[in-house]
Amino acid sequence: MVSITAGQENIAKRSARKPARSHRPYSGYRTALWIYAGAFYTFLYGPLLMIVLLSFNNSEIVGFPFQGFTTRWYDVVFASPALLKALGNSVGVGILAAAIATTLALSLAMGFRHQFRGKSIVLYLILVPIIIPGIIGGIVLLIFFGFSGVRSSLWTTVLVAHVNWVLPFAFLTLFPRLHGFDRALEEAAMDLGARPWEIFTRIVFPIIRPGVIATALFSFSLSFDEFIRTIFVSGFDRTIPVQFWGLIVDELAPELPAMAVLIIVISIFSSLVGFYFMWRASRSAATYARKAS
Amino acid sequence: MTAVTPDRIPAKTKHRRSIKDGGVKPIGRPIWLLSPGVLWLLLFGLAPLAFMLMMSFWTSTIFGTKPDFSFDNYARVLVTELYRDQLFKTLRIAFMTTAMTVVISYPVAYLLSRLHGMQKALFVLMMFLPFWTSYVIRAFVWLPILGRNGAINNALQALGIIDTPIDWLLFNEGAVFLGLVYVYTLFMTLPIYLSLEKIDPALVEAATDLGARPASVFRRVILPLSWPGVLSGCIMVFLLSISAFVTPQLLGGPSGIMYGNVIASQFLANNNWAFGSALSITLVAIVVLLLLVSSRWIGLQHVFTGGRNS
16 A cells, blocks of 8 residues: 655755755766756757747748748737637636635645544545546546536636646645744744634734745646646637647647747746745745744 | 733633643644545545546447446457557657656756755756746647758758758657657656755765765765655656647657547547546556555655655
């Protein structure tokens, strides 16, 4: 059988970091490593930069040669009602899915601070949506809702698919935040007679707030980019990746690179802001730890 | 701040100091905290899956899918050469993708773990960014690279190496392999990096001080300690690759399609839900089996948090 430890100790251990020391005796290896890393990052970013370049290509076909600079594909993207509709759908469902998933995950993570029977079973349950292959995650909802008579649409099936997908990640991001922090303040408040709800709103939540915001932003980004589950349950409502897919499969439309750039910018932007909050969260956790000791 | 009146204190604190470990019980009742999430997951996570398992024993005809209890669907999955071959081919591609991503990720993860300060922050951030870019886009970018009007053909023509565009770059198994490696490499690099990052430099120093050569420090200290990260990455990449749909659909052509495309076509084209369910459950069974086997070495939740146990 699978053995699952509570995982708390391991996650807590991470915060106790050793000061870094440098090892640089073998400079030949290092040069080779740097050259290799350069190649790796080129492999990673080259194709993405090429798409940015192609989005400005004044040509009816997605490809080369480069026929001159134009911004008209961005005009096409922003003038297309179907595309703007899809963008609105994605943003809307992303915000709602992030809110629901973050709330559920926060509640679960608060529950996981307690010891209770069947903890590992609940953990398995939380992980089910990421263990199940994405394509199956979409299909199960298609047949489940199909047979329950729920019509596929944005605010029913797509929302459920997205919350399913995002929830485990939200939990895995929040859980260490709630475990990492020092409970002295909480205990002090309790000793001073604060009620649980007061302790949560005035002590616990303010401490973990950057972590919660980061989780919500990462969740939004995950939902915004979700495709494989959505394609099976989107019905007539298209999200941005579904719309994008349609344009590739149907005709390899010339505005695809511009659209890709737009999608990349939105999801990277929300992730970067999420990163910022994550960094603040770890910093504030460190501050509390220092104050406590 | 609300003023806390002294007379409230004893009444409130009395029943909370009762825990074995001497600490104070966390706020809230577990049952209430857990039930919203658990109910959601039971209703929308587990129940649909159970329904699919049930449906895999039903029969689909042109008139619809009817309750039944028959093993015909599974027999068809295992006996029909087409499906069996697709399954083996998909396992092969997933295995190759996993092996390739380990090889190309490890050196980079190792370098990242040796960097310091701003340099490290920058390179790690650059590692994360493409992660947050839709995989549909990351698969799509290979069309204008490998296609007839793609970057490679264009460059070769401009250099005068070829006269007419070459067609065999795209729509085959090789293109799918390349696409999968590109899309999923980061799922390997990050866990390896996280596990290397955790290694105490004192261990490396101790080994060096005791006279170990760089190669043997690497082989006997660093490599074994990064094993959880490698394992976590392998599980992630393998799971993602065997259920790939987007990449083979875009880059594979008829010869490069994978098991995921076979499953999808039962629902998007053939409307054979019962048989599609049996194909799907077979894939789920492979995934679960793989996780059960790997759980000997790595706890399930650590797979998804980058192999942080050791």
